[in-house]
Amino acid sequence: MTEKSTESKVEEAQTAALELAKYSNDERSRAIRSIADAIDARRDEIIAANATDVEEAERLLEAGEYSRALVDRLKLSPSKLESITDMVRSVAGQDDPLGKTQTARRLDDDLELYKQTVPIGVIGTIFESRPDALVQIAALALKSGNAVILKGGSEASESNRVLFEIIREATSEAPAGWAQLVEARADVDALLEMDDSIDLVMPRGSSAFVSYIQDNTSIPVLGHTEGVCHVYVDSEADLEMATEIAYDAKVQYPAVCNAVETLLVHEEVAEAFLPATIDRYAEAGVELRGDDASRTIVDIDAATEEDWATEYGDLILSITVVDSLEAALSHVNAYGSKHTESIVTEDSDRAATFMRSLDSASVFHNASTRFSDGYRFGLGAEVGISTGKIHARGPVGLEGLTTYQYYLEGDGQVVGTYAGADAKEFVHEDFDGSWTPGSRSR
Amino acid sequence: MTEKSTESKVEEAQTAALELAKYSNDERSRAIRSIADAIDARRDEIIAANATDVEEAERLLEAGEYSRALVDRLKLSPSKLESITDMVRSVAGQDDPLGKTQTARRLDDDLELYKQTVPIGVIGTIFESRPDALVQIAALALKSGNAVILKGGSEASESNRVLFEIIREATSEAPAGWAQLVEARADVDALLEMDDSIDLVMPRGSSAFVSYIQDNTSIPVLGHTEGVCHVYVDSEADLEMATEIAYDAKVQYPAVCNAVETLLVHEEVAEAFLPATIDRYAEAGVELRGDDASRTIVDIDAATEEDWATEYGDLILSITVVDSLEAALSHVNAYGSKHTESIVTEDSDRAATFMRSLDSASVFHNASTRFSDGYRFGLGAEVGISTGKIHARGPVGLEGLTTYQYYLEGDGQVVGTYAGADAKEFVHEDFDGSWTPGSRSR
Secondary structure, three states, X not given: OOOOOHHHHHHHXXXXXXXXXXXXXXXXXXXXXXXXXXXXXXXXXXXXXXXXXXXXXXXXXXXXXXXXXXXXXXOOOHXXXXXXXXXXXXXXXXXXXXXXXXXXXXXXXXXXXXXXXXXXXXXXXXXXXXXXXXXXXXXXXXXOOOEEEXXXXXXXXXXXXXXXXXXXXXXXXXXXXOEEEEOOHHHHHHHHXXXXXXOEEEEOOOHHHHHHHHHXXXXXXXXXXXXXXXXXXXXXXXXXXXXXXXXXXXXXXXOOOOOEEEEEEEHHHHHHHHHHHHHHHHHOOOEEEEOHHHHOOOOOEEOOHHHHHOOOOOOXXXXXXXXXXXXXXXXXXXXXXXXXEEEEOOOHHHHHHHHHHXXXXXXXXXXXXXXXXXXXXXXXXXXXXXXXXXXXXXXXOHHHHEEEEEEEEEEEEOHHHHOOOOOOOOOOEEXXXXXXXXXXXX | OOOOOHHHHHHHHHHHHHHHOOOOHHHHHHHHHHHHHHHHHOHHHHHHHHHHHHHHHHHHHHOOOOOHHHHHHHOOOHHHHHHHHHHHHXXXXXXXXXXXXXXXXXXXXXXXXEEXXXXXXXXXXXXXXXXHHXXXXXXXXXHOOOEEEEEOOHHHHHHHHHHHHHHHHHOOOOOOOOEEXXXXXXXXXXXXXXXXXXXXXXXXXXXXXXXXXXXXXXXXEOOOOOOOEEEEEOOOOXXXXXXXXXXXXXXXXXXXXXXXXXXXXXXXXXXXHHHHHHHHHHHOOOEEEEOHHHHOOOOOEEOOHHHHHOOOOOOEEEEEEEOOHHHHHHHHHHHOOOOEEEEEOOOHHHHHHHHHHOOOOEEEEEEOHHHOOOOOOOOOOOOEEEOOOOOOOEEEOHXXXXXXXXXXXXXEEOHHHHOOOOOOOOOOEEOOOOOOOOOOOO
């Protein structure tokens, strides 16, 4: 079999996308469940292919080219496969994101406008080494009726090939070509050029990688770059609560984008708050870096200008003491990445000022920044987190993989009737009611 | 006064945007009405400045560098100014697009998540010669709480300067710098580079111009490129209705993007439909170009391959006879621009197939493509029409100038409680209710 070109794969995906848009939720969900069943049935085959990838990765680890963390992420065990199939089945069981009537409006008698959710079309995804990412992305794309181009990391190529083949065979009732695997690095550049046929690009990986994608395509990009999140302990804070939130936001899982990187403390409570909090952090081995004002109170290293803008992704935290709520807001606006910020205060007016003054995707009051997550927000499976402001921001669920279409049902109306001197007036009256194409509401 | 740099103007706009986001609908609407009042009061000044632009344009018209149409678009009369202030006041009177609670969800006791509409931030706009565009864009931006960078055409520079100064002075209660005027062509390139500070670019102008912007920035672009719209007359069509719709869709206003460019006719009705329809078109002076099958029925010029993909924007129409609904769909998918398509048929199943098979922003049944418009759709003032599929598509109202923020109100919750072996379960229960930051719903 000769390998198809990236162009012909994307063309196949475009054709499949138009077909897939017509599939019912039952049909899409059944196909997704078939994927889970096939993964269960072919577990040994997957683990054997994965072993080849892991072996090569171990070799490169010894040669100093790979990290232990990368090798660990790559490895598939029977229990990991079970959690993958659980996830796939949970995607199948979610509410249908398609065909939701967002607006039903009577423009005039027998002239009805419907705004309804539809798939985006063809989604290009580029992701890191975890082979489970391929399965998750494919399930989310299928549930939302989108065709998908999958480009995984070369270190997982054997695993990805087997998983893709299983997905392809298991979804034989879905339109042929709805999922496509591309493998070469050069294919990424080809994909990024195809702004006529790919509707959205979703990169998963480091901030630098996502920025590279954004800078090299005119296709809209849904992804997240940095998470420089803040917790601000206000003068009116419940200090015990503040310590718990500050601790959880850093320590509970420091490697993720919604972990706090800078703690801001109002000067009126700094002396009461910092020593006990610093003790808690010390227990967890958090490395602390403070400004001058904080270092007059606690004995920690000095922070540099660079610290304020850094996403550590690790057990490191910078601390600054501010003389007002306004100073805290200025700091967050100057250094933040518009991801997630939290204020701890008992004063609802001050909370309101904080929440309305910040331009971040998620702004919290008396809660840990770590809640900023699709699962915790109740969005079901998470497509990703967006640090952009257009289309979808913050944690993104299946809804982020949809757009809408306007349908108009008439009985011969022409615009001429509604123009000129004797123009008929529009009614423009919204009404409740779902709708399927071809049928009138009444 | 020394002219500020484009960078410092955008920086001012960023600061203003954060302030403006906190303004109430009343405050924003009052500022918009002040713009209308100031335009009324300073009419002579505006017309004098405009006369300078028009004089220069007439000179360039004589030199063959400008078209008569451009000079006409440029000219401001007292009655044109009146329609401008009417439009501005109608924007002020629209429903507030901000602060709408899209989701209110209880994650757990005393842990409530709100998803609420907010402004996008800083919007860069680049528009053609009409000076009324500047006023309309400024009013829409202010109503939706966005700061705006205005770059008009050089041919309207005197008019734009006076109008901008009037807007600036009239909105002295809005945050200083919320609107910024940039004038030089080089400033556009500077704007397109500023993806850290400009959140959205809205170009208005030719398809080629919008494509140029898309290709030269990593800022998200909201605009429309081509409108190659179709009317398909099905075998089951009411042929009188079909003639009226086909006529209206081309003739009522041929220069706009929602006018039909290609008429598709099912072969079973072609002989009954085409001759009478062609006679109607002939009355209006429409130039017709057909494929071989249509030319065996009516005496019209031959269409070339290029015709099928052309947005004429004029009294020109291409015609093709197809042997099936599927052939019509293939043609639209191959040559259309995903703007607006209409089927004329009495068969609701065939209508449903047409509507569900096309990936266009607007798909109509028994109605003219010319209805694809923000005013007719009841969206109020139209920001523009989007041919993209991300964020907003089709006619875009004020809603297209908003995004959303997640607010979480807790009383000290940390993620650690909901993780690990003894993890507490989330409630994830949606409830009705609007909300303002800092207040609990109950």
